[in-house]
Amino acid sequence: MSSSPPLDVGNLASSDVAVRVASAAEIYNQGLALTRSVVSSWVVDREFSRLLGEQPFVTVGVAVFPSTFARIRQVNGSLRLAAVPADLDAEEFELHFPNKISLDILTSRDPKGEGAIARYLKRFGEGIQQVEYRCTDVDRATAILKQSFGIAPVYPQARPGADGTRVNFFLVPAPAGGKVLIELYAVP
16 A cells, blocks of 8 residues: 555544544544545446445544554553454454544554555554545455456455454555555454
8 A cells, every 4th residue: 555644543542532533533534535435436336335335434444553552542541451352363353433434543563564554564554544434245345346446456365353353455556556455344
């Protein structure tokens, strides 16, 4: 993924709730802006649109260094860590804010490793790593994107994700150049 414009993700660890909310809104809106045009072209397909739902639920995934991860988690009440498959080499928890703002805070279990989050942090530093769209059937959505739009998924079929979800990823062009990683996920 391209590095998005610099964000002060450290504000998510501010002791001031208003600062955390404002920072979350800025990060979330930037994530939506990165994917809005590509996803709006996908939802012209009626079946794909039904899979996302009338009001798609979007979560912005923010990669942070382990020290930032710990600070954000602590100030937000030591939220529950998601159960992430071991082969993904990631830790994550969710933050929810007013106006349906949802963030996944992600870090690597092994910052010197070769997992996706570790590689992202080495290349870009902290920032928006992915934008996640909930859908009802990841395999069907993947088939539509391949057949109707010529978009290759990262994985041939959906795979296990955090907390028992089924996920697949799509690396697509970003509006300002570079790439953006979109995750489609289905909850159990």
